[in-house]
Amino acid sequence: MSKFPKVYIIILNYNGWADTIxxxxxxxxxxxxxxxxxxxxxxxxxxSMEYIKKWAEGKLNVWVKPxxxxxxxxxxxxxxxxxxxxxxxxxAEKGGNSKLEANLNRKMPEGITTKYPLVFIQAGKNLxxxxxxxVGIRYALTKNDFEYIWFLNNDTVIxxxxxxxxxQKFEKYKKEGKKVGILGSKLLYYDRPEIIQGIGGIYNKxxxxxxxxxxxxxxxxxxxxxxxxxxxxxxxxxxxxxxxxFIEEVGVMCEDYFLYFxxxxxxxxxxxxxxxxxxxxxxxxxxxxxxxIGSSSKGNKKSEIADYYGLRNRIVFTKKFYPKYLWxxxxxxxxxxxxxxxxxxxxxxxxxxxxxxx
Numbered sequence: 126m127s128k129f130p131k132v133y134i135i136i137l138n139y140n141g142w143a144d145t146i147x148x149x150x151x152x153x154x155x156x157x158x159x160x161x162x163x164x165x166x167x168x169x170x171x172x173s174m175e176y177i178k179k180w181a182e183g184k185l186n187v188w189v190k191p192x193x194x195x196x197x198x199x200x201x202x203x204x205x206x207x208x209x210x211x212x213x214x215x216x217a218e219k220g221g222n223s224k225l226e227a228n229l230n231r232k233m234p235e236g237i238t239t240k241y242p243l244v245f246i247q248a249g250k251n252l253x254x255x256x257x258x259x260v261g262i263r264y265a266l267t268k269n270d271f272e273y274i275w276f277l278n279n280d281t282v283i284x285x286x287x288x289x290x291x292x293q294k295f296e297k298y299k300k301e302g303k304k305v306g307i308l309g310s311k312l313l314y315y316d317r318p319e320i321i322q323g324i325g326g327i328y329n330k331x332x333x334x335x336x337x338x339x340x341x342x343x344x345x346x347x348x349x350x351x352x353x354x355x356x357x358x359x360x361x362x363x364x365x366x367x368x369x370x371f372i373e374e375v376g377v378m379c380e381d382y383f384l385y386f387x388x389x390x391x392x393x394x395x396x397x398x399x400x401x402x403x404x405x406x407x408x409x410x411x412x413x414x415x416x417x418i419g420s421s422s423k424g425n426k427k428s429e430i431a432d433y434y435g436l437r438n439r440i441v442f443t444k445k446f447y448p449k450y451l452w453x454x455x456x457x458x459x460x461x462x463x464x465x466x467x468x469x470x471x472x473x474x475x476x477x478x479x480x481x482x483x
Contacts, residue, residue: 221267278412
């Protein structure tokens with residue numbers, strides 16, 4: 126194996142082109158020497174992909190507040206134009222145009238740390254989180270030239286060494302004989318980078334609710350240890366490094382959910398195959414948290430679509446993995462309905478009642 130195994134970085138976009146280009150600016154100057162970026166657009170109604178193409182062509186620049194503490198991670202802008210290929214979903218899942226891609230290799234401007242062209246894929250419809258990412262997975266599998274895939278939310282920026290630290294940690298696990306399938310970063314809030322968003326997820330199967338370990342805590346290094354792995358049930362999907370071996374053995378992400386619960390589904394399927402989770406606290410990723418879908422951690426600020434799928438998938442996931450706990454999950458919906466009434470979110474009540482009969 127190469128000293129620096131190839132990593133595909135998959136970034137899924139839906140209506141968030143401005144966040145995506147800020148993310149790309151930070152990703153393309155990271156210090157890992159062997160990676161290729163795939164951007165998948167879930168058929169954004171705001172023509173996101175056209176804006177992202179214009180950015181790559183040098184016709185549109187990233188904008189970051191001059192006084193933002195993380196501005197240095199994505200500014201000043203990298204040199205343009207940036208070499209890219211563009212595929213439809215059908216073209217990508219058949220492997221794209223390998224001859225064209227080979228001819229474009231090593232033609233990146235100075236300052237960009239990948240030799241490979243960017244891969245832009247138009248999914249053609251909104252496939253959800255799993256469906257959109259799976260398009261990128263299938264493209265990568267046709268190439269068969271990688272060891273890892275890094276799933277990175279489009280509303281993030283990364284420290285320059287975030288990927289290299291993750292790969293080093295994964296390789297260390299391998300040398301120790303540990304069968305790790307998914308490895309996570311330390312997630313911090315973009316607008317308050319000293320505050321933790323989460324270092325992993327904790328799941329309560331009685332009520333089918335999840336929360337992030339460390340959320341809203343000031344980062345004082347309290348989670349900078351390997352023992353954290355024993356406290357978490359899944360890796361947060363905003364930053365997941367997944368091995369090719371895991372994907373080939375466990376399969377792609379389950380598309381039953383559309384939004385939420387995909388990471389937990391993947392984790393439990395992996396555990397059945399003997400896979401463990403990994404955590405790299407030296408890999409720091411800053412997350413704006415749910416900008417494209419309104420999936421705020423504060424319930425009263427969630428979009429209706431985020432709220433619906435968050436509730437629906439409690440039932441879907443429980444039926445699949447923990448059917449003995451369905452009674453308590455259903456019971457928990459009494460509190461759910463009361464909370465929506467209390468907040469004045471009356472319009473979603475009929476949808477919640479329908480969820481109970483899926």
